[in-house]
Amino acid sequence: MIGKVGIALLGAWFLLGPAHSFSQAPVDTQQQIQAHQQRAQTFLREKRPDLALPELEFVVALDPHNADAQGNLGVLLFFASKYADAVPHLRAAVAQQPSLWRIQALLGLAEGRLGHTTASRDALVTAFPHLDDAKIRDEVGRALIDNYQSTGDLGEAAATASKLLTSEPTDTSLLYTTYRLYSDLADTAMLTLALASPQSPQMHQVMARELARHGDSAAAIANYRAALKADPKLPGLHLEFAQMLYSSTDDQLRKEAESELQAALAANPNDEKAELMLGQIAAKHGDMEAAFKAEARALELDPDDGDACTELAKVLAAQGQLQKAGELFSRAIKLDPTNYVAHYRLSTIYRQEGKSEESKQELGQYRSYKDIKEKLQSLFHDMRVTTPATTTMDDIDATK
Secondary structure, eight states, X not given: OOOHHHHHHHTTXXXXXXXXXXXXXXXXXXXXXXXXXXXXXXXXXXXXXXXXXXXXXXXXXXXXXXXXHHHHHHHHHHHXXXXXXXXXXXXXXXXXXXXXXXXXXXXXXXXXXXXXXHHHXXXXXXXXXXXXXXXXXXXXXXXXXXXXXXXXXXXXXXXXXXXXXXXXXXXXXXXXXXXXHHHHHHHHHHHHHHHHOTTSHHHHHHHHHHHHHTTOHHHHHHHHHHHHHHOTTOTTXXXXXXXXXXXXXXXXXXXXXXXXXXXXXXXXXXXXXXXXXXXXXXXXXXXXXXXXXXXXXXXXXXXXXXXXXXXXXXXXXXXXXXXXXXXXXXXXXXXXXXXXXXXXXXXXXXHHTTOHHHHHHHHHHHHHHHHHHHHHHHHHHHTTOOOOGGGGGGGSOTTO
């Protein structure tokens, strides 16, 4: 029997096209097929699957090549939890019409309920990219994630979860699944690296990142130095180390960060993040000319970097170029609506221009997003995990 919940879910899966036959049956047989199929469709529309089931069984018995009847019969049997009975009918439907993506998806789900991992995956992978119904896509995607996890294919599982997140970005269970998968992938990669080459510069880099995340700055710095000693040309290493050094309260270490940024640019003249950070440091030291040069170069390298827009706009505002600064702050907000620094600075410009209502709106956004960030920082603190090193420059007060 199909329960009320099952009946409610059936509509999305049925094929309710015009009644037709794919066989060369005699006229009287065709008339019988058409009569049974029309009655089945009527019962399906009336949400009476119990009455539609025998009608579809008659159609399939008379015309095994009727893809609609095979598919709909498979749907009914699936939702009656008769998965073994449903599979042959679902398979027959997609064999005749491979583009029946919902039926292909249901075949994958049925195979999965029967423990047929490979057959289930084949059908789910084939159907998933073609599903446009949000609920069906979600169910199939999650089933595919479970399938991949069951065989240890964490990369494929994580990739599927990421695809689902594009249409369900705030789904908490999906966010947790994605977090867990990528955490497991990171742990696996770290363990494999440790076994393969425990003294490699990459292993020291991994250790440094993990130690930094958990607030052990001294040990993180020691591992960055070990990685640099082993391979001074390791891509991205100088920038990471500079970010770690600049987050320190030790003035000598913070000064050393600048030389590491210069080393990063020597290794890669197009290192946009290194240029941006040098500009931020120059601005903090009051050297607006150097700040402008570095931040303009950073924005040239990556026009869609909201942080580069924000930092260059700060310099322009300090130089009295309020219109250009306002345009860049607006662009930064468009790129990242949660950029509370840009909201605050734009509010200030609007106030100076006499746009009181716009200024008030931006100030409200600033307060809202700043409050969210402070709560996140408190959460990370409670977890004893620091925010990523790339955000260390955010510690500069937005009002300065």
